[in-house]
Amino acid sequence: KAGVTQTPRYLIKTRGQQVTLSCSPISGHRSVSWYQQTPGQGLQFLFEYFSETQRNKGNFPGRFSGRQFSNSRSEMNVSTLELGDSALYLCASSPRGKPDNSPLHFGNGTRLTVT
Amino acid sequence: DQQVKQNSPSLSVQEGRISILNCDYTNSMFDYFLWYKKYPAEGPTFLISISSIKDKNEDGRFTVFLNKSAKHLSLHIVPSQPGDSAVYFCAATPTILTGGGNKLTFGTGTQLKVEL
Numbered sequence: 001k002a003g004v005t006q007t008p009r010y011l012i013k014t015r016g017q018q019v020t021l022s023c024s025p026i027s028g029h030r031s032v033s034w035y036q037q038t039p040g041q042g043l044q045f046l047f048e049y050f051s052e053t054q055r056n057k058g059n060f061p062g063r064f065s066g067r068q069f070s071n072s073r074s075e076m077n078v079s080t081l082e083l084g085d086s087a088l089y090l091c092a093s094s095p096r097g098k099p100d101n102s103p104l105h106f107g108n109g110t111r112l113t114v115t
Numbered sequence: 116d117q118q119v120k121q122n123s124p125s126l127s128v129q130e131g132r133i134s135i136l137n138c139d140y141t142n143s144m145f146d147y148f149l150w151y152k153k154y155p156a157e158g159p160t161f162l163i164s165i166s167s168i169k170d171k172n173e174d175g176r177f178t179v180f181l182n183k184s185a186k187h188l189s190l191h192i193v194p195s196q197p198g199d200s201a202v203y204f205c206a207a208t209p210t211i212l213t214g215g216g217n218k219l220t221f222g223t224g225t226q227l228k229v230e231l
Binding site for chain 1: 125149151156157158160161164204206213216217218219220221222223224
């Protein structure tokens, strides 16, 4: 079974631009979550989608948004990029989204650098 | 406000000995806890979890202990192997508040190095 696939692996953008990151979950998984990892803040929850609906949201500004498609693939978008948005963005999927019986499976991330 | 804390950024242990990684939390609504391992350039990999209704859970060489009154959990690895060298994250979630969904709060990680 293929794992969680994130594209692209690396991305360099300029301040003020916008970016879209893509995530393909494990086949059959309906929950997709996004996390941001930075050296200073560690791993921080962005949002979770389940059956095309945002189920949970973290404490990030509205510049960060996401969506999920009917095939469970997900995208996240960051508009008006800031230098502080430079981070590793991780996508994770699980079958039903219940952490007690279906732990998250993470992709290898997209490394975003904002210059 | 760091709700999940791993106060030891690094730990060095000899092969064959026990590794003990610690984690403290402040949010009393957290009721499910997980440990993840992360190698460089890879995403975190799930290791073991524990519900707040238990105080211990074992899986092979890995055991997680939960002390709810102290809001403290620990991961024991016995025996430690060189391949265990990685960054270990503890995570917690308040399942009752998330509609059964995933919203994990992670600690900042502990770099474990298992030496020969």
